[in-house]
Amino acid sequence: MDYDPELGDNIEALETLAEMGYLDKDSPAFGIALKWLHDGEDELSTKQMAIFDKYVRPIIAKTCGVCGEGIELPGLPNVYISQRQLCSYHMYQFNKDD
Secondary structure, eight states, X not given: OOOOHHHHXXXXXXXXXXXXTSSOTTSHHHHHHHHHHHHOGGGSOHHHHXXXXXXXXXXXXXXXXXXXXXXXXXXXXXXXXXXXXXXXXXXXXXXXXX
């Protein structure tokens, strides 16, 4: 199996969000989020999808407050830390002015 750096970054971000208290690593929701990362949304059962929609999607489905683009999963820990809902481009623009 080939190493997928994007998958690795996404898993790391999900684990960071769990460490930050946004997801419980021991919960079914965390396991379902990992399955979603590995296999995609189409592979989730109806019950898994309901859990994903209730517990995971609200945490990971964020859009940039400036451009409206979706914020990629690896950028979400910074969004929660900074309390600025910005995509990586706009986060960079905001931080470079400091």
